[in-house]
Amino acid sequence: MSIDTAPAAGATALDATAAVATRRDIQHRLLMTLGPILAALIIAGCILLAVGVDPLAYYGFVLKRGLLSPLGIQQTLTRMAPLLFLAAGLIVAFRAGMWNLGGDGQFLLGAVTAAASAPVLVEVMPAWLALICSFVIAMLVAMIWSLVPALLRAYQGVNEIITTLMMTFLGTSLANVLVKLMFRDPGTTVPQTRTLPVEDRLPRLFDTTITSGLLLGLVAIITVHLVMTRTAFGLKLRIVGANPRAAIHAGLGVPKLTIAVFAISAGLAGLAGAVDILGVQGNVRADWNPAYGLAVIPVVFLARMNGFAAIGFVFLLSVLSIGGESAARRLGVPNHFTLVLVSIVLIVLALAEYIDHRYNQSRKA
Amino acid sequence: MSVAKRDIVALEGVTKRFPGVVANDSVDLEIRPGEVHVLLGENGAGKSTLIGMLSGLQQPDEGRILVDGEPTAITSPRHALALGIGTVFQHMMLVPTLTVAENLLLGGPWWQRPKTEELEARVAEITRTLGITVKLHAKVSELSLGEQQQVEILRAMVRNSRLLILDESTSMLTPKGIDELGALMRRLVEQGLAIVFITHKLKEAAAFGDRISVLKLGRKVGEIPPERFRALGEQAIISEIVELMFGKQKDDPEAAERPVRTIRAEAAPLLEVRDLAVAPTDDAPGLSSISFDICPGELLGIAGIDGNGQKHLAEALAGQRATVGGSVRLQGTPIEALSVGERRQKGLRYLTDDRLGEGTVGTFPVSINFFLKQVGAAPFWRKGVEQRAEIDKRAAQLVREYDVRTPSLKTPVARLSGGNIQKVLLARELAEGAKVVIFNKPTYGLDLSNTLASRQRIRDTAARGLAVLLISTDLEELLSMCDRIAVISNGSLVGTVENADDARTKVGRLMIGLAA
Amino acid sequence: KSIAILTPEEGTDYGWNQQGIDAAKAAAKAAGVEIVVAQGLGYGDVRPTLRELAADGASLLIAHASGYNTSAPEIAKETKVPVAIVDTPTGLEKGLVADYTLSGHEGAYLAGRLAAKMSRSKSVGIVVSGEPPSWNSQSAAFAQGVKAESPDVKVTYAVIGPAAYSDAAGGKRVTESVIASGADIIFGQGNGSSFGMLQAVETTKAGDGGKVYFIDVIGDKTPIDKGFLLSSVVWNIEPVYAAMIADLKADTFGTKSYSIGLKDDSVKLLKTAAIPDNIWAEIQALREDVISGKTKVDPVYDAAAVRALMTSVAQ
Amino acid sequence: MTGLFSEVFLSALLFGAVTAAIPLLLAGLGEQMSEKAGVLNIGIEGMMLAGAYLGFVGAFYSGSLWLGFLTGAGGGVAVALVMALLCVRIGLNQIVIGIALTLGLEGLTALLHHFQFSRSYPRLRAVDVTVIPLLSDIPVIGPALFRQHLIVYLAVALVFAMGYIYRRTQLGLNLQAAGDKPAALDVAGIDVVRTRTVAVLTTGALAGLGGAYLANVGAGLFIPFITNGAGFLGIVLAMLARGRPVWVLFGALLFGVCLSLTTAMQVAGINIPTDVIQMLPFLAVMVMLVLFGRRASLPAALGIPYERGAR
Numbered sequence A: 001m002s003i004d005t006a007p008a009a010g011a012t013a014l015d016a017t018a019a020v021a022t023r024r025d026i027q028h029r030l031l032m033t034l035g036p037i038l039a040a041l042i043i044a045g046c047i048l049l050a051v052g053v054d055p056l057a058y059y060g061f062v063l064k065r066g067l068l069s070p071l072g073i074q075q076t077l078t079r080m081a082p083l084l085f086l087a088a089g090l091i092v093a094f095r096a097g098m099w100n101l102g103g104d105g106q107f108l109l110g111a112v113t114a115a116a117s118a119p120v121l122v123e124v125m126p127a128w129l130a131l132i133c134s135f136v137i138a139m140l141v142a143m144i145w146s147l148v149p150a151l152l153r154a155y156q157g158v159n160e161i162i163t164t165l166m167m168t169f170l171g172t173s174l175a176n177v178l179v180k181l182m183f184r185d186p187g188t189t190v191p192q193t194r195t196l197p198v199e200d201r202l203p204r205l206f207d208t209t210i211t212s213g214l215l216l217g218l219v220a221i222i223t224v225h226l227v228m229t230r231t232a233f234g235l236k237l238r239i240v241g242a243n244p245r246a247a248i249h250a251g252l253g254v255p256k257l258t259i260a261v262f263a264i265s266a267g268l269a270g271l272a273g274a275v276d277i278l279g280v281q282g283n284v285r286a287d288w289n290p291a292y293g294l295a296v297i298p299v300v301f302l303a304r305m306n307g308f309a310a311i312g313f314v315f316l317l318s319v320l321s322i323g324g325e326s327a328a329r330r331l332g333v334p335n336h337f338t339l340v341l342v343s344i345v346l347i348v349l350a351l352a353e354y355i356d357h358r359y360n361q362s363r364k365a
Numbered sequence B: 001m002s003v004a005k006r007d008i009v010a011l012e013g014v015t016k017r018f019p020g021v022v023a024n025d026s027v028d029l030e031i032r033p034g035e036v037h038v039l040l041g042e043n044g045a046g047k048s049t050l051i052g053m054l055s056g057l058q059q060p061d062e063g064r065i066l067v068d069g070e071p072t073a074i075t076s077p078r079h080a081l082a083l084g085i086g087t088v089f090q091h092m093m094l095v096p097t098l099t100v101a102e103n104l105l106l107g108g109p110w111w112q113r114p115k116t117e118e119l120e121a122r123v124a125e126i127t128r129t130l131g132i133t134v135k136l137h138a139k140v141s142e143l144s145l146g147e148q149q150q151v152e153i154l155r156a157m158v159r160n161s162r163l164l165i166l167d168e169s170t171s172m173l174t175p176k177g178i179d180e181l182g183a184l185m186r187r188l189v190e191q192g193l194a195i196v197f198i199t200h201k202l203k204e205a206a207a208f209g210d211r212i213s214v215l216k217l218g219r220k221v222g223e224i225p226p227e228r229f230r231a232l233g234e235q236a237i238i239s240e241i242v243e244l245m246f247g248k249q250k251d252d253p254e255a256a257e258r259p260v261r262t263i264r265a266e267a268a269p270l271l272e273v274r275d276l277a278v279a280p281t282d283d284a285p286g287l288s289s290i291s292f293d294i295c296p297g298e299l300l301g302i303a304g305i306d307g308n309g310q311k312h313l314a315e316a317l318a319g320q321r322a323t324v325g326g327s328v329r330l331q332g333t334p335i336e337a338l339s340v341g342e343r344r345q346k347g348l349r350y351l352t353d354d355r356l357g358e359g360t361v362g363t364f365p366v367s368i369n370f371f372l373k374q375v376g377a378a379p380f381w382r383k384g385v386e387q388r389a390e391i392d393k394r395a396a397q398l399v400r401e402y403d404v405r406t407p408s409l410k411t412p413v414a415r416l417s418g419g420n421i422q423k424v425l426l427a428r429e430l431a432e433g434a435k436v437v438i439f440n441k442p443t444y445g446l447d448l449s450n451t452l453a454s455r456q457r458i459r460d461t462a463a464r465g466l467a468v469l470l471i472s473t474d475l476e477e478l479l480s481m482c483d484r485i486a487v488i489s490n491g492s493l494v495g496t497v498e499n500a501d502d503a504r505t506k507v508g509r510l511m512i513g514l515a516a
Numbered sequence C: 001k002s003i004a005i006l007t008p009e010e011g012t013d014y015g016w017n018q019q020g021i022d023a024a025k026a027a028a029k030a031a032g033v034e035i036v037v038a039q040g041l042g043y044g045d046v047r048p049t050l051r052e053l054a055a056d057g058a059s060l061l062i063a064h065a066s067g068y069n070t071s072a073p074e075i076a077k078e079t080k081v082p083v084a085i086v087d088t089p090t091g092l093e094k095g096l097v098a099d100y101t102l103s104g105h106e107g108a109y110l111a112g113r114l115a116a117k118m119s120r121s122k123s124v125g126i127v128v129s130g131e132p133p134s135w136n137s138q139s140a141a142f143a144q145g146v147k148a149e150s151p152d153v154k155v156t157y158a159v160i161g162p163a164a165y166s167d168a169a170g171g172k173r174v175t176e177s178v179i180a181s182g183a184d185i186i187f188g189q190g191n192g193s194s195f196g197m198l199q200a201v202e203t204t205k206a207g208d209g210g211k212v213y214f215i216d217v218i219g220d221k222t223p224i225d226k227g228f229l230l231s232s233v234v235w236n237i238e239p240v241y242a243a244m245i246a247d248l249k250a251d252t253f254g255t256k257s258y259s260i261g262l263k264d265d266s267v268k269l270l271k272t273a274a275i276p277d278n279i280w281a282e283i284q285a286l287r288e289d290v291i292s293g294k295t296k297v298d299p300v301y302d303a304a305a306v307r308a309l310m311t312s313v314a315q
Numbered sequence D: 001m002t003g004l005f006s007e008v009f010l011s012a013l014l015f016g017a018v019t020a021a022i023p024l025l026l027a028g029l030g031e032q033m034s035e036k037a038g039v040l041n042i043g044i045e046g047m048m049l050a051g052a053y054l055g056f057v058g059a060f061y062s063g064s065l066w067l068g069f070l071t072g073a074g075g076g077v078a079v080a081l082v083m084a085l086l087c088v089r090i091g092l093n094q095i096v097i098g099i100a101l102t103l104g105l106e107g108l109t110a111l112l113h114h115f116q117f118s119r120s121y122p123r124l125r126a127v128d129v130t131v132i133p134l135l136s137d138i139p140v141i142g143p144a145l146f147r148q149h150l151i152v153y154l155a156v157a158l159v160f161a162m163g164y165i166y167r168r169t170q171l172g173l174n175l176q177a178a179g180d181k182p183a184a185l186d187v188a189g190i191d192v193v194r195t196r197t198v199a200v201l202t203t204g205a206l207a208g209l210g211g212a213y214l215a216n217v218g219a220g221l222f223i224p225f226i227t228n229g230a231g232f233l234g235i236v237l238a239m240l241a242r243g244r245p246v247w248v249l250f251g252a253l254l255f256g257v258c259l260s261l262t263t264a265m266q267v268a269g270i271n272i273p274t275d276v277i278q279m280l281p282f283l284a285v286m287v288m289l290v291l292f293g294r295r296a297s298l299p300a301a302l303g304i305p306y307e308r309g310a311r
């Protein structure tokens, strides 16, 4: 679980040979990503064959519906928005060496508070302002929710894996309680919050159904990437993550930084919830929990906590989940197969990285 | 060659490569019972790598190892133990959360109950013959580093080793401890064991060895066999080694004269410490009523056995550790309430003894490690944004100035050798604005040339008019550099000695608890 | 011309999803249109699937889950493809959105009467895995039915837990506790967890050492019954879908809410061998009373209200 | 309120608490062993699912619960084998592989269930219990605690067996060394990779057994996603227990009792939303962490793959 610093280096390379090297590096990276995906598809294809489904037809639909058709790609891009925010939050936490596994709880609380506030706020202020306020509220609530694990870790040294897992169980329940008891839409028998009208939601991009939340997500993750790699603040967090004792030795206020990390990470998870609600869903139903967090964690690791790589992997994840849903329906495979596919892709990607690393080492020796 | 003196282990043309380095380059070596075979060489010369292959941690890429004359592939540490090769590694190899006894028992068949009684009897027998005591039921984390080293030696003994390898085992010991270890090695070889002894201190090599091999850049560049060894005197041996290692004639390089410096008596102290107290922790005693002054240009040494509160003292001064009383003044202004960063701003610098543990971030590039304590400061950061050009420019300057040998500024600092990491730290702490500098064991683990270079830096620092506190367990080092030497024992200063002719005996008396 | 139905889980649950899919298939077949089934979509975002189905040319999208009633009308407006949603009578829009609010409360009332008549221990239990409106109305009506039959019969109400739809072990555990509290008839509602309830009924003896019976809802679990199924409040959604298709053709889609009830047997109590004929006859008489309006059963959808009601009937 | 609670009911509640606690206990004990040896096993949920599915298949087709437990444990071991291979032997990131395995087994078991059982929903017979003489006659407690399937007693005995292993055997020393300072274990002549592999496989066996218990005894059937996060609770329990098996037992019982409390309150007609009651065990643990939350002493090398001679 080491933090990779490669992106920090290599960026100053400007001369021609370096440019060639960078291009070769990118080519290599692409190969090392697409190759394993192909391998994963073949393995998953065997499972499909075993249950009597034509893998080629299945993948054809995945590609067509997740990537190549205009409708499919729009859905894919829309699905990316909350995932990008979550990934951004995880990048901050993981680079600072803190295992925030409580993303789902923070996400849900952000979503619920955004859903509770936005429909009320649009009635008293312009929609754009209401959206901003809702985003801020969602972010603050998620931040506050992370305070307990943050304080326990900062001042008591309590392991955050336990506390964030517990808080995510609690947060999921609390979100339900809020929906059912506090923010319930009185206009329907279904336990859900009031619905933000479609026209008041985040605008869609151009003439498509892609939410502008995608842009926000991209901005968020790129900002996080730049902050983490190019600023003093980001460096401080990385020092805390890479060697906490060095951070103390260098006089960094580790407890305060710890709390900041949790706040930012949780805040971004809260924003992820808000962007899903304000951009797409419009309300939160009781017992709703898309559990995006769990799938995003490995993605962030595979991207080696690099924001740009994370965008790529989130895209891949979206294509698989949107296309997989469609393909499953057409071929009569249960939707659960998508989970198997994602799992195989993750494992093979991790393996490929290892083999690549080994190969590089033996070449140097 | 006499039959009795057949090699226990012999290396023939052993080569070991790592990515980018040839750590051992066709090395031949004979290890015989009844001999202390000293391995010498600069940092990175390949000594530990050689040991790694003997103890089954690594396998040679080329060449072969003969055990009792038979070519043997030592495939695992278990195999090495079975062959009777016991190793005390350069880095601590004890489990801190287990007791000493449990650590000694580690390695038994997994289904068994640990045979504690058997062990106790065996340990009692060994410690009696060795004349050491160990606390069998104390947790390892509660022992001082010196005690831990004894446990490791004991462990090698408990396992009935025929060949005992000691990799820099004296680095943590006091002068007395070192002498005892030397006597112990002598007794052991007399019992017929073979010993491989690695050290950076040439005097130890001359005093304890029977045979010396010198490695340089992975090659064996010379050997002094026992016959010659016995024929030469200490000085002759040392100068021969120096010639082998550095290729140029030079008399005992460590015996550099202490330059006579004049400290203006009337100068106000730069650092005044009064009644400093720190609460005790698991691994070290607390500090109580520590008081001393250091004037500009003065070099105050702190002598003492490791684990007597030196680290607490340094950390308390640097602001890294909470104090429970006392005052610290820098140029007359109290700083005890300030944070680490604020103290640094005021000119207080602390060069830690734990280079990789807290001094640097190993995975970060060399360039960034120069500025770890200045993150966010202009001109390297402007409005919080990293100015890579400024950083690289200054880093390149420091690399040149301090002669840091690094492939590039982007190299992760952990890839550098220990001596070069130390240079990075020196550069960082001595850079502009320093007034008081605390050096904690600055030459620990460094080879001769790096040690000399570091000491020169420290002397230069004092010569520039800074106040220097030098904490060291190496008495020779303190005697060769300091103006005064204070002795710390069990968390308090038991006396301060002017570094005059009789300082050695006075300090020695203080260290073993007698009045100076 | 084709219609599409979207369900959150696979249509093999002998319950909500299966009844919806089977009914849609039957209605489509009767009307001679094609049917597309999109099942197992989960409770997350179904907009992608809705859009895709619309783009593929479906002329009616049946969003068969209360969780879909926000997204489906939105997609209807976006794509101009009519949708049918559940539990939202206020959401009608001509030509675009129709609602079908399915409540088996009338049937559940009868089930309550049946349970009260048949309980040996004078104690019955309601076990649910969650508290969505359609289950609430049946839980409440069941309790009302029990009390109407005999105020002496005790009703015990237990919720397994939030989002416990797949908690089969929880279903079994809670049901066993309820049986231990004296109940010998369990009225169970839950998706995956209802199989756990069934298992509890099959493997636990009532206080008197006799059989515990199970009353199921929505679907008909007879094919997998081992002789413990007393009855089920079976929903037949086909007439609803048939009416929708008819309205679509007649251009009157979106002008009315559809519902199910005892009257046309779209809600009915399942007759099993475990119900004696005389009791069944009494139940049939009660059914007439409900249909004629002589007995009024008002649906209670709100979870808090249901729990309040349960507290009041518990003693 | 007392009038409501008959002896039979109270004892059923307690019985339910124990039944709910056993899978958590087994998962927690398993996770504890991995963590002790330095492997953060996030894939335990997947191991439980594999155990639940295969355990049910074994018990259903053979008609023997014991065979079911065996196949269930085998299923857990099979998943653990993948984890050991990828994370211990070649040192891939434990969190990535753990989560990937959990996702994959969620999907795979649901898929298999779909093709195999989604029409018939087979269920097992009632479980045979082993009655402990005398003790089982104690009112309330007796029927709840001493009329359980033999495996329950074995699981509880396992707690003490584990305690014994950790404190009194070479294996215990090896495990602790593998987690705290693997290099020291290695130079003591014990293969770290093998030690950790044993630990991970044991985790798999215990988690698989826990899953099989959940499916075969807890539910009597298998349905997709049946574990419902029990594996993650196991991780929390293992971390809270700080290496002491007894604390895993206490923690698991706490969760079980809280679940039964939920039922008890509802049966008593106390009108509190279930979501609120459901938060109880988590709240209890959080409060404990806030009050006594001293540094959780996790092994120093937890999550770090071991490679001999790496530096």
Ligand SMILES: Nc1ncnc2c1ncn2[C@@H]1O[C@H](COP(=O)(O)OP(=O)(O)OP(=O)(O)O)[C@@H](O)[C@H]1O
Pocket: B019, B020, B021, B042, B043, B044, B045, B405, B407, B414, B415, B416, B417, B418, B419, B420, B421, B446, B447, B450, D311
């Ligand atoms: N893991 C590694 N990968 C690549 N190169 C390495 C690695 N470790 C060390 N090196 C290279 O090997 C050289 C020697 O390293 P080592 O740590 O043994 O130095 P050293 O001899 O202790 O140095 P010094 O004499 O300065 O103390 C360094 O220049 C370093 O660049």
Ligand SMILES: Nc1ncnc2c1ncn2[C@@H]1O[C@H](COP(=O)(O)OP(=O)(O)OP(=O)(O)O)[C@@H](O)[C@H]1O
Pocket: B018, B019, B021, B022, B023, B041, B042, B043, B044, B045, B046, B047, B048, B049, B050, B090, B418, B445, B447, D309, D310, D311
């Ligand atoms: N595991 C490893 N991977 C890569 N390089 C290594 C490794 N171990 C040693 N080296 C390199 O091999 C060379 C020899 O290192 P070795 O540790 O044997 O030196 P040494 O003589 O023991 O030095 P020191 O006096 O500092 O202990 C160095 O350049 C070092 O960097």
Ligand SMILES: [Mg+2]
Pocket: B043, B044, B417, B418, B419, B445
């Ligand atoms: Mg070195």
Ligand SMILES: [Mg+2]
Pocket: B047, B048, B049, B090, B167
């Ligand atoms: Mg060495």
